Amino acid sequence: MTPDEFNYISTLLKNTSGLVLSNDKAYLLESRLMPLARSNDLTSVEDLVRKMRATNDPKLATSVMEAMTTNESFFFRDQKPFDLFRTELLPQLMLDRAVQKSFRIWSAAASSGQEPYTLSIILKEEAAKLAGWRYEIIGTDISHDILAKARAGMYSQFEVQRGMPIQLLVKYFDKIDDQWQVKKEIRDHVIYKYFNLLESMLSLGKFDIIFCRNVLIYFDPPTKTKVLSEIARVLQPDGRLILGGAETVLGISDRFAPVQGKRGVYQLTS
Amino acid sequence: MKSCLIVDDSKVIRMVARKIMQELSFETIEAADGQQAIDECVKRMPEAVLLDWNMPVKNGIEFLRELRGMPGGDAPVVIFCTTENDIAHIHEAIEAGANEYIMKPFDSEIIQAKFVQVGLL
Ligand SMILES: C[S@@+](CC[C@H](N)C(=O)[O-])C[C@H]1O[C@@H](n2cnc3c(N)ncnc32)[C@H](O)[C@@H]1O
Secondary structure, X not given: OOHHHHHHHHHHHHHHHOOOOOHHHHHHHHHHHHHHHHHOOOOOHHHHHHHHHHHOOHHHHHHHHHHHOOOXXXXXXXXXXXXXXXXXXXXXXXXXXOOOOEEEEEEOOOOOOHHHHHHHHHHHXXXXXXXXXXXXXXXXXXXXXXXXXXXXXXXXXXXXXXXOOHHHHHHHEEEEOOEEEEOHHHHOOEEEEEOOXXXXXXHHOOEEEEEEOOOHHXXXXXXXXXXXXXXXXXXXXXXEEEEOOOOOOOOOOOOEEEOOOOOOEEEEOO | OEEEEEEOOOHHHHHHHHHHHXXXXXXXXXXXXXXXXXXXXXXXXXXXXXXXXXXXXXXXXHHHHHHHHOOOOOOOEEEEEEOOOOHHHHHHHXXXXXXXXXXXXXXXXXXXXXXXXXXXX
């Protein structure tokens, strides 16, 4: 692949999804785009780039973006943030919203659904305390393919074994042949939508808790800053933002400050 | 160092499990059936048991019920590791006192995830 072709793809990715591809990632481009080239009856990634340039086909551009994004996710990923959610953030939120008795949670890069379903299962486990409450979990992602998988809520044995405790697995999943499907009562609390984090977020409404985990790492600093200031606009003033283990607001956004003693949790600065 | 008793009638599976557990800094003990496993537990209670279901002499669920009745037998964290992957078997295991359940085939990532979940890593 010529540097020019590499630049074409990396510029496209940066503009459409924010994904930054450094020059040492050329091999990743080859390995991830080769299957797409083949399915378009092309024999090389170079030919794929040529076709994209010639046709400007938005469908092809989307396919390239979907092939290049990392969708890896697991239930109860890193465990700690979900423990914090259950033992501290949720009880506090229930005090703060005791009058309205409703709240909204956003999983801002929901991928195949493990994060929103983990939250939905935790809330179902707390059902006794939440009697009379209304809540919704919004799961968004830029990939239509991954959202379809999330909506289906169907996982392989391998996927459910990475993080889902066995008691919760048999309680909240149905076994269908070799697959495990999240039960309807859990799925029904989650609404999936296509959403690109580079866009204005106001149409989504306000949220009490936002999980935005393991997606900012793929963006460059100016993009991170922009996404975080948008998030600040849709988070309730007393809301909480949860980032991934390798992500921080420090040096990137002054709209947020870490919550003391709660790793990965951030609040709005006044 | 924490100890893990690996109970499986397949020598190959025991070897794979042993390698993984040693990587995770566990001392390993092995047993080829439920009775040998009981004998090991009488000698010394391990911190964890990785337990197959179908074995000659004494199977995994029989071992587990007997273990939970022994003095100190409620202490070890027991993780089933079996090809039985239907909900009925899983329920039976939980009722007998299993802490976690791995459906074969497994890999080191799954074992590690389960040991993190039960708080041993
Ligand atoms: C590694 S997954 C993270 C999943 C989950 N939050 C977790 O922590 O396990 C990253 C997801 O971000 C999505 N993504 C990447 N760029 C995006 C953008 N600009 N807008 C929305 N989603 C994006 C990808 O499609 C992918 O599903």
